[in-house]
Amino acid sequence: MQKILPxxxxxxxxxxxxxxSVQLEAIDLIKSVIGSEYTKEEFALACEAIIASNxxxxxxxxxxxxxxxxVKHYTPVEAWKEEIRNKFRSIPNLQTSEEWKSKVxxxxxxxxxxxxxxxxKGLLLIGEVGCGKTTIMNIFKxxxxxxxxxxxxxxxxxxxxxxxxxxxxxxxKPLVQTFPxxxxxxxxxxxxxxxxxxxxxxxxxxxxxxxxxxLVLNWYDSRKFNMLxxxxxxxxxxxxxxxxxxxxxxxxxxxxxxxxxAKETSKRK
Ligand SMILES: Nc1ncnc2c1ncn2[C@@H]1O[C@H](COP(=O)(O)OP(=O)(O)OP(=O)(O)O)[C@@H](O)[C@H]1O
Ligand SMILES: [Mg+2]
Numbered sequence: 001m002q003k004i005l006p007x008x009x010x011x012x013x014x015x016x017x018x019x020x021s022v023q024l025e026a027i028d029l030i031k032s033v034i035g036s037e038y039t040k041e042e043f044a045l046a047c048e049a050i051i052a053s054n055x056x057x058x059x060x061x062x063x064x065x066x067x068x069x070x071v072k073h074y075t076p077v078e079a080w081k082e083e084i085r086n087k088f089r090s091i092p093n094l095q096t097s098e099e100w101k102s103k104v105x106x107x108x109x110x111x112x113x114x115x116x117x118x119x120x121k122g123l124l125l126i127g128e129v130g131c132g133k134t135t136i137m138n139i140f141k142x143x144x145x146x147x148x149x150x151x152x153x154x155x156x157x158x159x160x161x162x163x164x165x166x167x168x169x170x171x172x173k174p175l176v177q178t179f180p181x182x183x184x185x186x187x188x189x190x191x192x193x194x195x196x197x198x199x200x201x202x203x204x205x206x207x208x209x210x211x212x213x214x215l216v217l218n219w220y221d222s223r224k225f226n227m228l229x230x231x232x233x234x235x236x237x238x239x240x241x242x243x244x245x246x247x248x249x250x251x252x253x254x255x256x257x258x259x260x261x262a263k264e265t266s267k268r269k
Contacts, residue, residue: 018047025050077112077144084108087139095267103258104136110256111143117256119145122190122229124255130266133231137192146226147183148190149175153212157199160211168211172218174227190227191219197234197242213243216251225254 018026026046030038038046074082088094088104107123109115117123125133134150141148151171159167174188183189199212219228230251232239239248 018051022047022050022054080112080144081108084139091135093269097264099261100132100264103260107136107140107258111140111145113145117258119226121225122227122255124229124251124257125231125260126235126257127233127260127264128262128266129233130268131233131260131264132267133233133260134194137194137229137231141192142183144184146190147186148192148227148229150192150194152194153196153199156193156215157211168214168218171215173222174224188227190224190229191215192229192231194231196230196232197239210243213247216243216247216254220250220254228254230255 026043029046029050030042034042072078106115106117110117110119110123113119123137125136127133137150141150156167156171171191174190176187177183177189180187193212193215196212199210216228216230219225234242236248239251243251
């Protein structure tokens, strides 16, 4: 077998043209495998192998560049919006009327400090039984501006009956939470009084109290209007009957009223 020396590699073995960089790589490769002497055939094979592997690397790079170009680079707020859309998409047999879409879109803008709703006020969702109010408030409770907990009014009233006045103090002010990094840096949570009007007056050791009414008045006094939200299927007249004019007056001062039309009927199966 005819051996050649490294200095002769710049010739073109077997008439194949190799780029100089490939030749230099081939020399290193051959040296690392068989030492400093090799045949033209070995040199040609090493060049072929290097060309093939470079092409494979290029194909891989092109492939990943293609994938990376498809991946959207979201800002945190865009990522949040996408997460909200996905939560809605995951509702089985999602129904979306034009009215529903425009209301949800306004609510989404509100929770990033945009749109026409007053950012210094909370939200009051009014609509027919089962039209989706609780679902909407649950989906938006983790948001960039004002995270909040959703608590059923009935549950709060029952807690009062069993645990007493501490429940009123607990839900009359922002709820402290200890993991701000999980809540867009927010150190306290607001509250959504869900299904207002479905609770009954509860007694704790003989003290009858409409807890929800008490909570609304306390939040009003603390002036943290944008941290209290509510949902109800009572109209204004029924709300007034349940809580009195004073409370309803305060509710509407504290909250952006979002009223779903009677056409938005129950989505319960
Ligand atoms: N847009 C929607 N499309 C399809 N189903 C929905 C939609 N929104 C909510 N739902 C489903 O409809 C049911 C009722 O929704 P939800 O409890 O949110 O209504 P609600 O208005 O709060 O009712 P209620 O007045 O009785 O409190 C739930 O099972 C929920 O998953
Ligand atoms: Mg509800």
